[in-house]
Amino acid sequence: MSTPDQWPLWEVFVRSKNGLSHKHSGSLHAPDAEMALKNARDVYTRRSEGTSIWVVPSSAIVASAPDEKEVLFAPSDDKVYRHPTFYEIPDEVGHM
Amino acid sequence: MAPSIDMEARFLDYVAAENKVEPKDWMPDAYRKTLVRQISQHAHSEIVGMLPEANWITRAPSLRAKLILLAKVQDEGGHGLYLYSAAETLGTTRDQMIDDLHTGKAKYSSIFNYPTLTWADMGAVGWLVDGAAIQNQVMLCRTSYGPYSRAMVRICKEESFHQRQGYEIMMHLARGTKEQKAMAQDALNRWWWPSLMMFGPSDDQSPNSAQSMAWRIKRKSNDELRQEFIDKTVPQAEFLGLTLPDPDLKWNEARGHYDFGPIDWSEFFAVIAGNGPCNTERLEARRAAHAEGAWVREAATAYAAKQAARRASAVSPAKASAA
Amino acid sequence: MKWDTCDASVQYLLHLGDDALVLGHRLSEWCGHGPILEEDIALSNLALDLVGLARQYYRLAAKRIGDGMTEDRIAYWRSDREFLNHVLVEQPNGDFGDTMGRQFYFDAFHYLQLEALQHSSDAELAAIARKALKETTYHAEHSSEWIVRLGDGTDESRRRITASLARMWPFTSELFTPSEVDRAAHAAGWGPDVAALHGPWLDLVRDVLQQAGLSLPETPAKLLRGKSGIHSESLGFLLAEMQSLPRAYPDATW
Numbered sequence: 103m104s105t106p107d108q109w110p111l112w113e114v115f116v117r118s119k120n121g122l123s124h125k126h127s128g129s130l131h132a133p134d135a136e137m138a139l140k141n142a143r144d145v146y147t148r149r150s151e152g153t154s155i156w157v158v159p160s161s162a163i164v165a166s167a168p169d170e171k172e173v174l175f176a177p178s179d180d181k182v183y184r185h186p187t188f189y190e191i192p193d194e195v196g197h198m
Numbered sequence: 199m200a201p202s203i204d205m206e207a208r209f210l211d212y213v214a215a216e217n218k219v220e221p222k223d224w225m226p227d228a229y230r231k232t233l234v235r236q237i238s239q240h241a242h243s244e245i246v247g248m249l250p251e252a253n254w255i256t257r258a259p260s261l262r263a264k265l266i267l268l269a270k271v272q273d274e275g276g277h278g279l280y281l282y283s284a285a286e287t288l289g290t291t292r293d294q295m296i297d298d299l300h301t302g303k304a305k306y307s308s309i310f311n312y313p314t315l316t317w318a319d320m321g322a323v324g325w326l327v328d329g330a331a332i333q334n335q336v337m338l339c340r341t342s343y344g345p346y347s348r349a350m351v352r353i354c355k356e357e358s359f360h361q362r363q364g365y366e367i368m369m370h371l372a373r374g375t376k377e378q379k380a381m382a383q384d385a386l387n388r389w390w391w392p393s394l395m396m397f398g399p400s401d402d403q404s405p406n407s408a409q410s411m412a413w414r415i416k417r418k419s420n421d422e423l424r425q426e427f428i429d430k431t432v433p434q435a436e437f438l439g440l441t442l443p444d445p446d447l448k449w450n451e452a453r454g455h456y457d458f459g460p461i462d463w464s465e466f467f468a469v470i471a472g473n474g475p476c477n478t479e480r481l482e483a484r485r486a487a488h489a490e491g492a493w494v495r496e497a498a499t500a501y502a503a504k505q506a507a508r509r510a511s512a513v514s515p516a517k518a519s520a521a
Numbered sequence: 522m523k524w525d526t527c528d529a530s531v532q533y534l535l536h537l538g539d540d541a542l543v544l545g546h547r548l549s550e551w552c553g554h555g556p557i558l559e560e561d562i563a564l565s566n567l568a569l570d571l572v573g574l575a576r577q578y579y580r581l582a583a584k585r586i587g588d589g590m591t592e593d594r595i596a597y598w599r600s601d602r603e604f605l606n607h608v609l610v611e612q613p614n615g616d617f618g619d620t621m622g623r624q625f626y627f628d629a630f631h632y633l634q635l636e637a638l639q640h641s642s643d644a645e646l647a648a649i650a651r652k653a654l655k656e657t658t659y660h661a662e663h664s665s666e667w668i669v670r671l672g673d674g675t676d677e678s679r680r681r682i683t684a685s686l687a688r689m690w691p692f693t694s695e696l697f698t699p700s701e702v703d704r705a706a707h708a709a710g711w712g713p714d715v716a717a718l719h720g721p722w723l724d725l726v727r728d729v730l731q732q733a734g735l736s737l738p739e740t741p742a743k744l745l746r747g748k749s750g751i752h753s754e755s756l757g758f759l760l761a762e763m764q765s766l767p768r769a770y771p772d773a774t775w
Contacts, residue, residue, distance in 0.1 A: 259597070268572070271552050
């Protein structure tokens with residue numbers, strides 16, 4: 103259950119140089135995409151030039167279920183982490 | 199479905215073979231709980247650890263020192279953030295972890311309950327406290343849980359400067375005026391033993407250690423890490439021309455290590471129990487920052503919701519006008 | 522060292538450097554106390570940029586003074602009567618709204634000032650300004666976005682930021698009132714006519730306030746002469762803390 107001061111979780115992907123691909127750097131909390139991008143620059147690139155950043159709400163990522171034949175697997179949903187909650191759409195938007 | 203003994207055994211073999219565990223893999227519940235506790239407490243330590251050093255940012259004695267210290271403390275904030283992120287992959291939230299810290303349910307490294315009283319403390323903390331932390335962190339780069347190990351690799355890369363910067367301050371002071379050298383010696387006297395205590399009591403006193411080692415969360419024992427740290431640091435102190443506050447410190451040729459004096463574990467436990475010099479102030483500062491920031495966080499959340507609503511109604515004005 | 526009679530270009534550099542140092546110092550006070558970890562890191566980045574900028578101005582000034590002058594002697598051994606920053610930047614942080622109000626007003630001015638300074642006839646100064654403009658653009662975006670979020674957030678945030686913006690407003694008149702140093706710099710082609718920046722500044726500010734659903738404050742301007750070394754009572758305390766260590770050990774180096 104999200105409280106009014108909780109910011110949702112975003113995953114950050116950084117391409118440090120043209121020619122390379124974006125790499126997952128980690129996550130951070132932000133209230134919206136613009137701030138997620140700015141925070142990602144501050145936290146994961148310390149504002150170095152020429153980097154490309156993608157931010158994605160963690161809840162938007164769809165992950166494959168681990169291969170049944172692998173040593174470790176657990177029957178699970180398609181969420182990327184074991185998160186108990188993701189950012190829920192506030193009531194006002196839901197009623198549109 | 200209750201985990202079978204077979205799954206636990208397979209898990210043990212899996213980590214013993216140096217494989218990484220990732221967030222959605224099966225793991226013993228105790229493994230997950232241990233990691234949530236350990237990673238979050240590591241994160242809390244970084245955040246609370248900002249405070250004793252931030253204490254000197256506004257009094258840094260040169261512009262270069264000011265920048266270096268500010269960047270260092272900011273790095274520590276960043277490290278806390280990476281670690282909170284790693285812990286969140288295990289089913290806890292940043293807010294829950296912070297709440298546990300503020301209510302005293304979660305712990306942080308007791309070293310940060312000591313006061314930073316002089317500029318030389320910036321040297322001693324960087325040299326000894328970061329030095330001890332690095333000892334532990336390098337080991338954790340090989341920890342079995344993927345997100346934790348990756349966060350540690352990132353942290354270790356950034357840590358490399360911190361200890362050197364602290365040592366540089368000590369060097370400059372040790373070679374400076376009489377007062378500066380005395381300041382350096384005084385800081386070393388106060389930070390040496392607490393730094394050794396950072397590694398924790400002997401593992402035979404620590405019930406969780408054996409399990410953590412089997413799960414490859416922990417790769418070396420507390421005593422091993424402490425001994426490594428001492429062996430590395432004694433020559434560094436000698437180079438500075440400063441005296442370590444341990445009359446029993448002596449190179450033991452047969453062991454190939456330094457012998458050292460007894461640690462006063464009663465001080466360690468007193469500080470952990472909340473009676474160190476700064477426990478109250480540290481937690482108060484964190485609680486206050488969080489409480490005073492609530493209106494800001496709420497404003498940002500409210501604005502984001504409003505913007506989302508505006509975008510939705512812009513996309514489908516018919517729907518909006520029908521509402 | 523008679524700071525008030527040294528070369529006009531040096532005085533101008535001290536003025537620019539003092540704004541950056543004092544504001545950077547204020548922002549650094551937030552380290553470890555920010556409203557959320559991500560913002561704590563962001564505020565520290567702003568502080569690092571500004572103190573870094575101050576060093577560049579001071580180093581250039583030191584070079585021109587010669588005689589073994591250093592950036593640290595400039596920063597740590599002048600009294601508050603010798604600092605030439607705007608009174609706005611020395612204002613205490615207060616709450617996050619006060620800080621953002623102060624940042625918002627100054628960042629918009631700073632952006633316009635640097636835009637002009639990149640064309641300074643003083644080539645070394647122009648080079649510093651050109652490099653700083655990108656960072657300062659980022660600062661201005663950061664503070665503007667917070668004004669919008671706080672103005673258009675909750676009722677409480679709107680109330681608070683309205684009060685903060687009103688509180689900081691009277692200090693903004695000094696930004697556009699040329700001092701002796703400003704006038705000399707403009708006459709020599711080193712810097713802009715700050716009075717002429719007022720119009721563009723008002724446009725920028727009004728635009729953001731409109732997005733935030735706020736209006737221009739109407740609190741009356743204060744009579745301020747920070748750029749001539751006559752400051753509010755805040756600066757004395759700020760410098761007492763900042764300069765304390767070298768002054769306690771005058772024969773030591775750090």
